[in-house]
Structure formats: structure tokens, C-alpha cells
Amino acid sequence: MAADSRFHAVAGPLPLARIAQAGEVTVPEGAGDRLFRGVATLQAAGPEEISFLDARRWLPGLKESRAGAVVIAPENLHAVPDGMIPLVSPMPVLAFARIAALLHPPPAPDGTRHPTAVVGEGALIGEGCEIGPYAVVEDGAVLGPRCIVGPYAHIGRNVVFGAECRILSHVTVTHCIAGDRVTLNPGCRIGSEGFGFATTPRGEHVTVPQLGRVILGDGVEVGANACIDRGSGNDTVLGPGTRLDNLVMLGHNVRTGRGNVIVAQAGIAGSTALGDYVVVAAQVGINGHVTIGDKVRIGAQAGVMSDVPAGMEVVGTPAIPVREAMRSFAAMRKLGQSKAAKAAQEKTSD
Amino acid sequence: MAADSRFHAVAGPLPLARIAQAGEVTVPEGAGDRLFRGVATLQAAGPEEISFLDARRWLPGLKESRAGAVVIAPENLHAVPDGMIPLVSPMPVLAFARIAALLHPPPAPDGTRHPTAVVGEGALIGEGCEIGPYAVVEDGAVLGPRCIVGPYAHIGRNVVFGAECRILSHVTVTHCIAGDRVTLNPGCRIGSEGFGFATTPRGEHVTVPQLGRVILGDGVEVGANACIDRGSGNDTVLGPGTRLDNLVMLGHNVRTGRGNVIVAQAGIAGSTALGDYVVVAAQVGINGHVTIGDKVRIGAQAGVMSDVPAGMEVVGTPAIPVREAMRSFAAMRKLGQSKAAKAAQEKTSD
Amino acid sequence: MAADSRFHAVAGPLPLARIAQAGEVTVPEGAGDRLFRGVATLQAAGPEEISFLDARRWLPGLKESRAGAVVIAPENLHAVPDGMIPLVSPMPVLAFARIAALLHPPPAPDGTRHPTAVVGEGALIGEGCEIGPYAVVEDGAVLGPRCIVGPYAHIGRNVVFGAECRILSHVTVTHCIAGDRVTLNPGCRIGSEGFGFATTPRGEHVTVPQLGRVILGDGVEVGANACIDRGSGNDTVLGPGTRLDNLVMLGHNVRTGRGNVIVAQAGIAGSTALGDYVVVAAQVGINGHVTIGDKVRIGAQAGVMSDVPAGMEVVGTPAIPVREAMRSFAAMRKLGQSKAAKAAQEKTSD
Structure with a gap:
């Protein structure tokens, strides 16, 4: 079949x-x-x-x-x-x-606008776009030609999309300038307020206004229920061709280069910069304000606390070069084996 | 009270x-x-x-x-x-x-359809269903009797649900065949495009069309904001009675047996197969293409990199049998104690 | 600029x-x-x-x-x-x-109600509120003055908000009593059914009805796509001024004190209690039924398995005091270095 x-x-x-x-x-x-x-x-x-x-x-x-x-x-x-x-x-x-x-061609936009869609004043909908039921496109937003806007997609005031974008069901996108062929999968949140605040001596947290944007390069894809906060002052920027899997979290001011791959449930803290073609595996955490070089590969669940030079492969928490980590792990595991197990192993290796 | x-x-x-x-x-x-x-x-x-x-x-x-x-x-x-x-x-x-x-009986469907609900051509709504405000049921979708469809639930084209399902607010469900008594909690995403692509020599990521489905057995429950991608060619399958907590992520082609329990924020990579009655604790990550036996128990935050035989309990990253891990941890912790602390311990144990 | x-x-x-x-x-x-x-x-x-x-x-x-x-x-x-x-x-x-x-003042409510908003019987909307397109406010819900309700916000039956709250786009909030100046960022889920069930001898999971509420103190902020389950019998309670980042998960009956900070993708299991001014870093997991003292700081990705006394800083999985962990890590890393690397190090330290 x-x-x-x-x-x-x-x-x-x-x-x-x-x-x-x-x-x-x-x-x-x-x-x-x-x-x-x-x-x-x-x-x-x-x-x-x-x-x-x-x-x-x-x-x-x-x-x-x-x-x-x-x-x-x-x-x-x-x-x-x-x-x-x-x-x-x-x-x-x-x-x-x-x-x-x-x-098996992917669904093409059918050029229709559902009668329930709410399109604000001055919003520009490009030729051939398909606007689904209950979509909301706020004032001044711009959609390039042949975009698909799914049910309940919420496109905020003055947001800009290029050509042939897919903004699927239940997406929220605000404070954002996006290129061509951008795909936002269901339920992702683009442009939310970053987690920035100052704390008073009495312990009260005061929001630092988050005054930046999100810039999405051509061909960027964002997974379901992923979150990309807008910049705090600078912008949050995803380089062309970068792909995020489901439930990924990018903090304010994160910047990626071209063609990054960020797998499910990974999180990158504020103001960290990634080079080109970086691969971040699932459930990785990267500290804020660090720099990750071109073509770095970060293993699943790793915790990256500081800069990683270009081309390096790291794993573990705190993340260290992969070969070193494998030896550490073997040594550590040995420490945990019982005497009987060790004796058994020695026998086997006779 | x-x-x-x-x-x-x-x-x-x-x-x-x-x-x-x-x-x-x-x-x-x-x-x-x-x-x-x-x-x-x-x-x-x-x-x-x-x-x-x-x-x-x-x-x-x-x-x-x-x-x-x-x-x-x-x-x-x-x-x-x-x-x-x-x-x-x-x-x-x-x-x-x-x-x-x-x-304290749970809410029963009241048999009404809110006037704002959009129900597509050829969609079949079973007897006694309740369809909430702004729900969208696309062409050809089928709901068995006595289902509850919450506000903004988006049920895609030709999706099938059995009897007495609850599809709660803000859910997206596409490319899916579901049994009876399935519960989809608010904001979960069922049937999204899996994270599959091939990369050209120039570094461009080209989507591999994701042509499978999601099959949900009777009594499956999925937590709020959890994500289950549809299969890439085969299907993603959840066995009867399996329960997923909030923010869980299942990649394309994952298969679970009966009665699995997958706790919050855990993630399972593509094409991994779980047996019956597996328990995956919170924030666990499981590698792709591995096999987990019946009644395996995986401890919180573990990282499972390879097959786990039936009945085993594993913890840690990379995950190893629990007893071994406890000894490793004790040994490792000892390495980290200062000489003073060790001396103090020795005194105590006199 | x-x-x-x-x-x-x-x-x-x-x-x-x-x-x-x-x-x-x-x-x-x-x-x-x-x-x-x-x-x-x-x-x-x-x-x-x-x-x-x-x-x-x-x-x-x-x-x-x-x-x-x-x-x-x-x-x-x-x-x-x-x-x-x-x-x-x-x-x-x-x-x-x-x-x-x-x-750069944040958007103020404009006092309008979009004609597409559905407001139930007996719902009370305070003076000066702004209700966005396709919002659903169910029967008996109460909004204090000057609240902002975004597009597709779903406010459940009898939910109560104080003054100047922001319930942003695509939020689901049910079974909840909230104070003043509460902010719910896009797509967060408040009051969902907790993950509570009993298992029959034949392996069938039977839901334990989740009969509590969510109580949000004044000034609480919840991040995009975060999830807070309602209590199972007691309530889930967030103390005044507590802030949750995106994709955080709180299980049923979790209680926080004042001014807690819980960073992205962290998860806290059921019935755990946190004191005042606790800081939980990104991707942390905290076990159920434990007690975390005032001003505790938990490092990123830590796994907390048992009580932590007030004022302590812990890291790692299982979480231990930070100084001890740093020494363990250094010792473990040493185990993983090759003889050549060790020799090189010794030379350097000559």
C-alpha cells in the first residue's frame, strides 16, 4: 500500500x-x-x-x-x-x-479566503494565497504570493511574510519579518515576549520591555509548538534554511547561521550565536551569551556551558568533546560495577 | 471543602x-x-x-x-x-x-453544535456529539457518537474518531485514525509533518514528504501541548490505553504497545518501537530506531541510546541498569568530596 | 536604530x-x-x-x-x-x-469587544477590557477592569481574573482563579487535567478525577506554550510575582512561594512545594512530593530527586551541592583523558 x-x-x-x-x-x-x-x-x-x-x-x-x-x-x-x-x-x-x-505533491494554496477570516485594515494579501477559517491577519500585515494560512493562524500587526510561506493552524506570529518559503508548523509561537526582567531589592520582578523582532530567513521551518522569543533590543535571527523541530525553545536575541538543524525539545538561552550548519540534537540545552562555531555538532541532551569552536563534536553535561566523554563514561561505569561483575568480565576477556 | x-x-x-x-x-x-x-x-x-x-x-x-x-x-x-x-x-x-x-462526573457531551462551528462537506458527526464554538471539522472527517469537540479544535480532512472521544480546545489533528474513548488535551498537535529531510551537497535541506498517518488505539490520552508527528511512510502508532503527559514529543514512525505511560516532556525519536506497559518517566530522551521491551521502566531524564530488553529498569545518560547507575553515582560523588569531607565521613563511620 | x-x-x-x-x-x-x-x-x-x-x-x-x-x-x-x-x-x-x-509603553487595552467574540451568559467583563477576535469567554467567567484578551483566548466556565490581566492569543484557561496583573503568554494551558490514574490488575489505566483548581497570585506571568495542570484534590498554586518561561510544565498540586523564577522547559512533578524566590534554571526536572526551601537555586538541566534546604545551590542529576559537583566533574573528566593528554598536562604544570 x-x-x-x-x-x-x-x-x-x-x-x-x-x-x-x-x-x-x-x-x-x-x-x-x-x-x-x-x-x-x-x-x-x-x-x-x-x-x-x-x-x-x-x-x-x-x-x-x-x-x-x-x-x-x-x-x-x-x-x-x-x-x-x-x-x-x-x-x-x-x-x-x-x-x-x-x-505525492504537498497541498498547494487554492487562492481562496474563508469568509470567517478576519483581515485587518491595510493588510496586503498576495496573489494566490489561501486563507483558512478563523484566521486573523492584523492591520498592516503583508503576505507574499501563494502563502497558505491555516485555521486560527494569528498574524500580528505589520508582520511581513515573503512568497510561498505556510503559516499552519493555531500559529501565533508577531513582531516578525520572514522571507520566502518559510513554514511555521501548528501551534508554534513566534515573537513572544522574552524572559527579561530586573529584580528590585524587595524581590519584585520588573519586566524589561522586549523591543526587538524575529527575523526568519528564506526557507526557515519551525516545528509544532516550538517557541521563538523576539529580541530584547537586538533581533532574534534564524539564518536561511534553518530548521527547528517540535517544542524547541529559542530565547531572545539568539542568532543562527545558515542551515542549522535544531532537533526536538532543544533549548537555546538568550543572546547565544550559532554559526552555519550547526546541528543541535534533541533535548540539548545551550547557555546564554555563548558562541557556537560553524558545523559544530552537539549530542542529544548535552548541556553546553561555554563557547564551542567550529567543527567540534561535543556531548554530555557540561558538554565536552565526544571522545573524551566516551572514555569518562566507560571509566565511570566501571566504578559502578560490582566486584562480581568485574570478575565475570575478566573471565570473559581471558 | x-x-x-x-x-x-x-x-x-x-x-x-x-x-x-x-x-x-x-x-x-x-x-x-x-x-x-x-x-x-x-x-x-x-x-x-x-x-x-x-x-x-x-x-x-x-x-x-x-x-x-x-x-x-x-x-x-x-x-x-x-x-x-x-x-x-x-x-x-x-x-x-x-x-x-x-x-463528580466528568462533563458529558450536551449534543449541541455551536452555530460558529465550521463543518465541512461530507463530514459525519455522530449522535450526541457536542461541537464547541469555532471548531473546524474539515471535509470527510468522521466523529463517532458522543464525542466532545472543544473550542478551536481543528480536525483535518478525512480524520476518523471512534465513540466518546474528547478533542479539547485548540487541538490540531490531521492525518489520523483514532479509536474509541481517545482524549486529546488542549493544544496537542497530532499528525504534523515529521522532521525528515535530505541535505544537498550545498547544505540545502530538502523535505522528504511525510506520507504516513497517526493511529491512536482505544483509550489513548495525549497531554496538553504534546506533539505526535505522522509517519514518514509507515505510521506512527499508539497502542490501546497508552497515556502521554503534557509536552511529550513523539517523532515519526514511533510505535508503542498497550498501556504505555509517557510522562511530561519526554521525547522519543523517529522509528523507535516500545513494547507493552512501558513506563517512560519525565524528560527522558530515547534515540531513534531502537527497541524497548515490554514493561521496561526508564527513569526521569534518562538518555536511552540503544535497545533495552523486556522488564529492565534503566536510568542515566547514557541509560544503564539502575543498580549499576546508583553505584557509579556514589563512586563519582566520592571523587568530588574534599579530603576534609572524606575524613569527616570516616570519623562518622568509626 | x-x-x-x-x-x-x-x-x-x-x-x-x-x-x-x-x-x-x-x-x-x-x-x-x-x-x-x-x-x-x-x-x-x-x-x-x-x-x-x-x-x-x-x-x-x-x-x-x-x-x-x-x-x-x-x-x-x-x-x-x-x-x-x-x-x-x-x-x-x-x-x-x-x-x-x-x-515604548506596552499595548494598553482599547476598551473594545470584537464582534466575533463569544461571551457566555452571566460572564462579567470589567470596565475598559479589550476582547479580541474569536475569543471565547464561557458562562460565569469574570474579568476585572482593563484586561486584554487576545484572539482565540479560551476562558473557561467560572474562571476569575483580577484587574489588568493579559490573556494572550490561543491561551486555554479553565478551573482557575487569578489575581491582578497576571500575564498568560500565547498558547499556554492553565487548568488542564493532571496526569493522575490508577492501574487495574489487567493493566488498564483508570483516570482519577482531577478535582482541584489553579490559583495564580498577583503579577504571575506564564510563558508561551507552558502547561500548568489543575490540582487533583488540593490546588496548584503559584505565589505572587512568580514567573514561568516558555514550555515549562507544572504538575498537579505544585505550589510555589513568592517571586519564583522558572526558566524555559523546566518541569516540576506533582505535589512538590517551592519556597519563596526559588530560581529553577532551564530544563531542570524536579521530582514529585519534594520540598524546595526559600531562595534555593537549581542549575540548568539538574534533576532534583529529594528535598533541598533553603538557600542551597544545586546542580547535576541527581542534583548535589554545586561545589561538590564541580569537583566530581573535574575528577570524572580526568578519568576520561588519554594518557597522552595527562602527560601533556603534567608537562604544562611543570
């Missing part, structure tokens, strides 16, 4: 030659006219569907698969069973992503 | 015999006609209220309580003060839960 | 004498008539703007700044460049907060 057509569009059947063009894959001679309806996993795919092989551990699954064709790296070509068409690509996942998007 | 009647229904007063039947508790002879109005904690209960004793550490509270009756295990019966009626049960919390639900 | 006037009000220009009065700062003689338009960071401020110096590490920025005036502590007065007006305060951030609020 391919994708459930109740929930996902099916553009096919399409000829393999057309599909191969989208995925930039090589098709065996004579197979270009075969028709395919969709994509599916190796387990689920049938003769009219295309699957893909990513990791080598899936090789057994390939053998058992009934898929009509498979996107595959040249080095795994030998494992393709008889009768299955190999679609060769040096980057199978990327090729598969493009093929899947051709066969 | 019992439950605040501004916020909680009061069905009583009811005779103790009727109450005892609901809770499957034993009532002393002659007490069956006594009337009770509600339930309350030991501290708060008065003569017309029923309380319960769970843990032994609350025994002092029992002595001071003014409760008219108390649900109690047989082994604690001796501690019930004079004049308080003991309601004996081998499982006092379970019995109390049932008594409380009788005396 | 000062605050972007598309997003932030500008009350100025105002004379420095008036500004100094608001901030309780000292102005040099003769400068009281100078006009200022706004506030900005040291880097961004121009001659018509006021900035501030907080930490000493910003002293180089002060030298380069073009700000017309700077709020500064007396001990840093010497570093103010020629031509910049020093505004002296013993608490520069606090003074700056008050000046910024004068020059």
Missing part, C-alpha cells in the same frame, strides 16, 4: 522517465515507459510503487520487498532482486525526496 | 451503599444509608466527604482528618480514627477513582 | 528630566531639557536614544557607542565617553527597564 489517499495527494500514475528526471536518477534502458502510482517503504511497496534503500542494515528488507522500483546507491546495486527496477543515485534519500514530492 | 462546584459537577448527596458499589469497597454494616456529597483530600474533607489513604506516610494525616469516610487498604484499617467510616479495598486509589467519578 | 515602530510604540520624544524621574536616575546638571526618542542597545543606539551598561564585559561596546545617554552604575562612570550623558543608577537594568517602558 502506498500513501493513504485520504490524507495524501496522488499525482500518478506517471511514467518512470518523468519520475527519473525529477529525482535525477538513472533508469535502465527500456524501463522509461513503466507507470508508477506512488512511493512506499520497502515493506509496504507493491509493483506500482517506488521505494528506496538508505542504510545498509535495510538490505534484508530489500530482498523481501515487492516494490516495482528502488532508488539505490551504486554500491548496493548488486543487492537489487530480479524484476525490481534499480534507480541509481549517489544520494538516494535526496532523490527519493524529490520523487515522492512529484508523486 | 470538597471540589469547587464552580468547576466540578456534584452528583450527590448519594447513599454510601450506592457509592460502595461503584468503588467495589466493603462498607461496615448499617452505614449504607449515610449520605455523602463528594470526595476530598484527608486535610480538606469534612463529615459529608469521602477521602482515601494511599501511601503509609499519610497515616498521620489520617489521624487528624475530619473525613466522614475513608477508602483504605485492609492492612491500614487499624489506623482509622473513631467515627470515620472505613471503606476497605485492596486497591484504594482505584476504588477512590471510581467513587470520585460517581460523585 | 531604536525599536522598530511597526511593532513597538514610541511615546517620545520626551525630555530627559521626565525620563530620569521614571528611571530614578541622576542626570548631569543642564541636561534635563535634552529630548530622547527611545532606547536601544549600545551597538544600535544613536544620539536620540538611551542605552545601558549592565555587565563589565560590555565596556568596550560603551566606548564605541553613539548613544546619546547611558544608564550606568556609579563604578563604571569613568568609562563613559565624551559627549554621552551618563544616567547614574545603582541598579542600571532596573532603571533601564522603567525608562524603556516610558518611551
